[in-house]
Amino acid sequence: MSKIHVSTTLNGDAAEFLCDPSASLLDALRDELGLTGSKEGCGSGDCGACTVVLDGEMVCSCLVFAAEAEGGTIQTIEGVAESAVLHPVQQKFLEHGALQCGFCTPGFIVAAKALLDRNPDPTETEVRYWLAGNLCRCTGYDKIVRAVMDAAAELRQDRPSERTPA
Amino acid sequence: MNAPETMKQFRPKEFRHVGTRPVRPDGVDKVTGRALYGPDFKAPGMLWGAIVRSPHPHARIVSIDTKKAESLPGVKAVATGKDFPTLQSLVMHVGEGASDIVHVARNCLALDKVLYEGHAVAAVAATTPEIAREAAGLIAVEYEELPFVLGLEEALAEGAPLLHDDVFTKGVDPKPDKPSNASMRVEMGGGDVEGALAGAAVTVTGRYTMEPVHQGYIEPHACVASWGGDGQAQIWCSSQGHFAVRSLTASVLALPQADIRVMPLEIGGGFGGKTTIYLEPVAMILSKKSGRPVRLAMTREEVFRATGPAPGAVIDVRIGADADGTLVAADVEFKYHSGAYPAVDAGAGVASAIGHYKIANTRVVGTEVLCNRPAAKAYRAPGAPQVNFAVESAVDELAGKLGIDPLELRLKNAAVEGDPQTSGVPWGRIGWVECLEAAKAHPHWSAPLGPNQGRGLAGGYWGNYGGPSTVVVSLTEDGTFTVTTGSPDIGGSRAAMAIMAAETLGVPYEQVRCVIADTSSIGFSMVTGGSRTTFATGKAVVEAAREVKQVLCSRAAKMWNVAEDAVEWQDGEMVCTAGEKEGTRITVAQIAPRVAFMSGPVSCVAGINAAGWLPGFGLHICDTEVDTETGHVKIVRYTAIQDVGTAIHPDYVEGQIQGGAVQGIGWALNETYIYGENGKLDNPGFLDYRMPVASDLPMIDAVVVEVPNPDHPYGVKGVGEVPIVPPLAAVANAIHAATGKRLNSLPMSPDRVYAALHPEG
Numbered sequence: 001m002s003k004i005h006v007s008t009t010l011n012g013d014a015a016e017f018l019c020d021p022s023a024s025l026l027d028a029l030r031d032e033l034g035l036t037g038s039k040e041g042c043g044s045g046d047c048g049a050c051t052v053v054l055d056g057e058m059v060c061s062c063l064v065f066a067a068e069a070e071g072g073t074i075q076t077i078e079g080v081a082e083s084a085v086l087h088p089v090q091q092k093f094l095e096h097g098a099l100q101c102g103f104c105t106p107g108f109i110v111a112a113k114a115l116l117d118r119n120p121d122p123t124e125t126e127v128r129y130w131l132a133g134n135l136c137r138c139t140g141y142d143k144i145v146r147a148v149m150d151a152a153a154e155l156r157q158d159r160p161s162e163r164t165p166a
Numbered sequence: 167m168n169a170p171e172t173m174k175q176f177r178p179k180e181f182r183h184v185g186t187r188p189v190r191p192d193g194v195d196k197v198t199g200r201a202l203y204g205p206d207f208k209a210p211g212m213l214w215g216a217i218v219r220s221p222h223p224h225a226r227i228v229s230i231d232t233k234k235a236e237s238l239p240g241v242k243a244v245a246t247g248k249d250f251p252t253l254q255s256l257v258m259h260v261g262e263g264a265s266d267i268v269h270v271a272r273n274c275l276a277l278d279k280v281l282y283e284g285h286a287v288a289a290v291a292a293t294t295p296e297i298a299r300e301a302a303g304l305i306a307v308e309y310e311e312l313p314f315v316l317g318l319e320e321a322l323a324e325g326a327p328l329l330h331d332d333v334f335t336k337g338v339d340p341k342p343d344k345p346s347n348a349s350m351r352v353e354m355g356g357g358d359v360e361g362a363l364a365g366a367a368v369t370v371t372g373r374y375t376m377e378p379v380h381q382g383y384i385e386p387h388a389c390v391a392s393w394g395g396d397g398q399a400q401i402w403c404s405s406q407g408h409f410a411v412r413s414l415t416a417s418v419l420a421l422p423q424a425d426i427r428v429m430p431l432e433i434g435g436g437f438g439g440k441t442t443i444y445l446e447p448v449a450m451i452l453s454k455k456s457g458r459p460v461r462l463a464m465t466r467e468e469v470f471r472a473t474g475p476a477p478g479a480v481i482d483v484r485i486g487a488d489a490d491g492t493l494v495a496a497d498v499e500f501k502y503h504s505g506a507y508p509a510v511d512a513g514a515g516v517a518s519a520i521g522h523y524k525i526a527n528t529r530v531v532g533t534e535v536l537c538n539r540p541a542a543k544a545y546r547a548p549g550a551p552q553v554n555f556a557v558e559s560a561v562d563e564l565a566g567k568l569g570i571d572p573l574e575l576r577l578k579n580a581a582v583e584g585d586p587q588t589s590g591v592p593w594g595r596i597g598w599v600e601c602l603e604a605a606k607a608h609p610h611w612s613a614p615l616g617p618n619q620g621r622g623l624a625g626g627y628w629g630n631y632g633g634p635s636t637v638v639v640s641l642t643e644d645g646t647f648t649v650t651t652g653s654p655d656i657g658g659s660r661a662a663m664a665i666m667a668a669e670t671l672g673v674p675y676e677q678v679r680c681v682i683a684d685t686s687s688i689g690f691s692m693v694t695g696g697s698r699t700t701f702a703t704g705k706a707v708v709e710a711a712r713e714v715k716q717v718l719c720s721r722a723a724k725m726w727n728v729a730e731d732a733v734e735w736q737d738g739e740m741v742c743t744a745g746e747k748e749g750t751r752i753t754v755a756q757i758a759p760r761v762a763f764m765s766g767p768v769s770c771v772a773g774i775n776a777a778g779w780l781p782g783f784g785l786h787i788c789d790t791e792v793d794t795e796t797g798h799v800k801i802v803r804y805t806a807i808q809d810v811g812t813a814i815h816p817d818y819v820e821g822q823i824q825g826g827a828v829q830g831i832g833w834a835l836n837e838t839y840i841y842g843e844n845g846k847l848d849n850p851g852f853l854d855y856r857m858p859v860a861s862d863l864p865m866i867d868a869v870v871v872e873v874p875n876p877d878h879p880y881g882v883k884g885v886g887e888v889p890i891v892p893p894l895a896a897v898a899n900a901i902h903a904a905t906g907k908r909l910n911s912l913p914m915s916p917d918r919v920y921a922a923l924h925p926e927g
């Protein structure tokens with residue numbers, strides 16, 4: 001079977017790749033483009049470890065065909081930190097110890113950022129329901145929810161506090 | 167949000183770093199996606215593998231025809247069970263439990279018989295994953311189906327299909343003359359149980375059941391193996407113990423251990439399930455045959471069908487008490503699923519059943535039962551939560567019958583230091599009563615409840631462990647330090663190691679960096695499991711750091727030309743305390759560039775077999791709200807109290823407690839393996855194997871109690887496993903409090919709760 005040529009904008013830069021017609025966007029990111037930050041926990045849309053933003057929408061990249069990304073704009077965990085410092089969500093994950101093994105963390109951070117991009121002042125319940133598509137088996141979610149609430153508070157104050165270089 | 171986490175201190179705060187919450191050294195890599203996990207690693211020229219698995223729960227392999235697969239363009243190697251060397255039975259103790267290497271090999275690739283649906287029978291390696299999958303589909307396996315057995319009682323019945331004709335029940339005297347599906351029987355206790363039960367004022371009797379559950383780590387198993395023509399090999403994988411990967415892989419392939427170098431990648435959760443091998447020897451064989459590195463990775467479905475669930479159980483309990491609430495007798499008998507090969511959870515189950523109470527007459531019996539399910543593997547406090555569910559439910563029922571507050575009943579009977587465990591060995595400095603007292607004082611215990619709400623509590627414990635660890639602490643040329651361990655970091659332990667080293671050396675946390683070395687770069691260390699790492703590897707860190715201080719002091723003494731005992735280490739500096747140089751100081755940064763050229767580099771190894779570990783105890787309080795229309799149970803408030811000895815990095819201690827509690831909540835309410843009549847798993851995915859998500863839960867208030875361990879330099883006991891023990895009963899007891907119904911079968915899913923509430927149907 002011949003491969004499909006796909007052109008995208010990936011984390012702000014032009015990126016092209018060849019993919020099998022059956023390949024998922026997650027496969028393309030990980031295997032063709034070498035971005036292994038997005039993880040595969042299930043391949044069936046049930047764990048959120050593969051979460052990316054495609055044309056402004058949060059998606060499970062394991063459920064999107066790579067070929068569907070043609071002409072699209074993709075943001076992955078590798079593009080969350082801006083201008084070489086961590087995004088507040090990343091910073092707060094570190095400060096709250098909101099990761100243990102860290103395998104779910106990229107998906108949670110991409111999802112949490114997508115939430116805060118559209119809702120700067122979510123309630124705890126809103127955070128919990130927004131993140132309900134992301135599985136974490138290690139933390140029990142407590143510190144993740146606290147980190148996201150704290151990141152929201154910091155973003156609202158628009159006061160970039162101490163941020164770690166990425 | 168619930169009340170913020172509180173810390174109860176039983177020790178004076180005397181530390182600079184211990185008990186602080188710095189950012190973990192591997193943190194930035196993990197929030198930016200740079201950290202490399204098992205499935206992320208690639209080697210140049212690497213082939214992709216795929217595994218063929220049995221569609222039958224029990225069958226004889228008549229033939230395997232690989233010709234079609236081999237002739238597919240792009241296929242470079244095919245492997246079957248026949249590619250393993252002939253192996254003699256040898257029991258190895260590598261992780262949480264012992265395994266016979268013949269069984270380990272057969273579980274990686276079956277030979278002669280398949281023992282469960284999903285059992286691996288063949289493997290291929292090809293130039294692309296698509297070709298590998300296609301080739302796997304071309305391998306023709308002819309099976310002769312055999313009768314199978316899934317249930318515990320069915321597997322023990324006369325005439326049940328026998329899984330192994332060479333397994334005789336261990337732990338019975340005399341040795342049975344017939345093979346059996348009961349692979350092991352463990353019994354402990356003493357006194358006159360029947361007499362005491364007969365004389366008890368109040369007794370409760372119950373049978374409790376559950377099916378297996380999965381550890382549920384989000385990272386599927388994956389590895390890359392490269393076996394060179396000279397016999398030396400490299401394996402890149404994530405595991406809870408790369409030394410266990412090395413020793414098991416070497417044993418099943420009959421290789422010298424020194425010829426295999428295992429590189430530890432970041433691990434995406436394990437919970438006991440990654441203390442063994444599944445893929446590594448198969449990737450090795452494929453690599454040898456193809457002459458190229460080979461990657462094997464599981465799908466989620468393969469993880470569910472073929473990797474270690476925790477055993478399901480049938481547990482019978484009888485407990486008796488005097489009218490004043492004194493527990494006088496307990497009789498506990500349980501059976502656990504081993505699955506396809508003998509497992510060892512029964513021993514820990516027996517030891518973890520009723521030892522938290524002072525009871526004069528006890529009998530605890532556990533039996534491991536083989537059946538046609540995947541081979542059970544350790545899952546967080548392996549063997550303890552199942553039996554604890556039964557015992558703590560029964561104790562709750564007893565409290566109800568006696569009309570005594572369930573917390574007071576537990577306090578009245580709680581074991582303290584010096585009391586005998588079920589084995590007869592006295593408890594050391596345990597913090598069980600301290601946990602119960604903390605629960606009594608916690609606002610949660612006395613908070614008002616809403617309509618349809620109920621509050622339950624349960625307590626439990628886990629023995630924890632020590633064991634062998636190797637650590638190297640080295641001084642760099644600029645005066646910073648590296649700490650090298652052989653213990654995979656599964657939840658922030660690098661931070662804990664750096665904190666303990668910084669504390670010992672008296673230097674800033676950021677000047678100590680901790681890494682995990684491969685099997686050829688440091689000495690042996692046991693798996694990260696048994697809640698041993700912060701205790702045992704931490705002890706080795708402190709020992710190596712102390713030696714570094716000593717060596718540096720002696721170097722300073724030499725430099726100053728004074729006696730060695732005239733130099734003291736103070737806050738990361740060497741100070742001359744006697745003679746004419748008295749009061750002279752030199753910092754580590756000042757001496758560091760020179761030491762290597764004085765009497766050689768400073769790098770100290772501690773290889774220890776850590777003793778003096780102490781068990782951990784926990785007490786959980788759970789509020790549920792039950793929807794009587796649907797049977798849905800919502801957890802509205804949850805408090806988990808635990809004695810940890812000392813919390814080195816409290817964020818990760820609380821995180822362990824919260825995560826363990828939530829795994830237990832999932833086990834209580836949703837999670838279960840569901841098999842069809844045909845012996846096949848019906849729910850091998852996260853959609854139908856429903857683990858808790860954020861919207862199912864409230865905040866989990868983790869209350870850290872600190873009763874330090876006198877046998878650890880900073881008082882560590884171990885944290886990770888205890889918190890999964892109490893939740894099953896805590897939730898059940900809360901449902902009982904809310905509805906008056908006692909559910910004895912897990913999970914307490916809406917259909918079961920509904921049926922209990924509406925017995926008329």
Ligand code: FES
Pocket residue numbers: 039040041042043044045046047048049050051060061062063
């Ligand atoms: S890998 Fe895409 S949702 Fe799990």
Ligand code: FES
Pocket residue numbers: 098099100101102103104105135136137138139384434435
């Ligand atoms: S931190 Fe391990 S799965 Fe979330």
